[in-house]
Amino acid sequence: MSYPADFRYSKDHEWIKVEGGTAKIGITDYAQKSLGDVVFVELPKPGAKFTAGSAFGTVESVKAVSEVYSPVTCEVLEVNESLASAPETINTDPHGAAWLIKVRLQTPAEVQSMMDAAAYEAYIAEKDKEAHA
Amino acid sequence: MVNFGGWDMPVEYPATGGLIAEHMAVRTAVGVFDVSHMGDIVIESTGTNKESAAALAAVQHISMNDASKLAIGQAHYSALLNPHGTFVDDVVVHRTGHEGYLLVINAGTREKDFHWVRDNVRGFACTARDVGDHYTQLAIQGPRAADLLSTLTAADLPAVKNYWFTRGEVCGLPNVLIARTGYTAEDGFEIYVPSDAATSAMVWNRVLDAGKEFGILPCGLGARNTLRLEGRMALYGHEISDTINVWEAGLDRFCKMDKGDFIGRAALEKARAEGLRRTLVGLEMVDRGIARDDYKVFDQDGREVGYVTSGSPAPFLKKNIALAYVPPALAEVGTALLVEVRTQKLKAKVVPTPFYKRPR
Known part of the structure; x- marks a missing residue:
């Protein structure tokens, strides 16, 4: 799966797609692959506020629990409710239908300090090399 | 890959479906696990008097089930206990001959177990050998396991009942131990073949090839854990450990208090009285x-x-x-x-x- 050029990426394997003053946040294809079959998603309520780097939710596969971190300072506007009944969408469409939350950006400049697609692909290639070393 | 007791083992095989698909394959068709990480200890009587029953006495001393009930070719679930009545490990004891037993133990506790067994059978006229490195152990598990294995062996599999074993030719290899045992709460077999890389790969690939028509998937540690959990089978370090005793773990039916003395028995007697x-x-x-x-x-x-x-x-x-x-x-x-x-x-x-x- 390719990493969209109009997304930015975090070292914790979240992506963010900015649309004006709001943005969608999800987890990357790399993240869903290392988790395996996702069976449970726990997300915040609209109105919740997060600072960059703080955990806003949990994604669980059969074998593991993984916290999801907000790459930016934001307020939650909307939550992807469809994931409660179809968490496996995270495995099948991590960069599209399986967005987790829609947020209002507090400090848009934070997005600029995140990795672009090329930098993220280089980052995960390095991770894979470490894992197989 | 994860490190499990010193072994690099796959948690799942994502390319063929991953954990849930593997679990379902074992429940509805067949799956194969490489469980070579399991340890194997052989206990045999020494000396010329093969009827001395020293190996049996040693096994009775170090394990809680009643090994005198085992026929040659039969196996049972048992455990090695500390003097406190808590667990050194759980084991499957196979009676391989008049005076021979094979104990299959966990990977994480392999070295500890072997030293413990060797030290505790010293007083008996028998030897304890760690033969874990000699075998690649494959677990073929699921309702179609017998159908699959019968295409690779001439051994009379229907004659091998649950927790019995036989020896036969498998994939052209002579004298392979074929046991109707497993850790999935499903029917299935565990086979023990020579551990050299070429033989191991040959058997693994032939099992997968022959298994295609039965819907086989290769299965990792993740499915092994969820399958055993659905079947309430204990895992060392979780349901059993050196701080948990037999009664707490609910393994009473594998602990034969009336078989004579064994390590941990006195403490279990006391624990039972205390409630x-x-x-x-x-x-x-x-x-x-x-x-x-x-x-x-x-x-x-x-x-x-x-x-x-x-x-x-x-x-x-x-x-x-x-x-x-x-x-x-x-x-x-x-x-x-x-x-x-x-x-x-x-x-x-x-x-x-x-x-x-x-x-x-």
């Missing part, structure tokens, strides 16, 4: 949420009463299940309990175990 302080129960989550290993368990008044030993989504049962230690007063089926999942206390209830029983 249980905690017991292993099955939990099913009522609220939305997944109980995981080591999560805390509370009663309805919010008092901490125990902990989860193993917790996971159960792929076949499609429920979130767990095994947990709680006081006996809270062990009755239907008892409402709470499991702390991150910041919330979620509702759970005590349910009968095993969670899954295979249809016969």
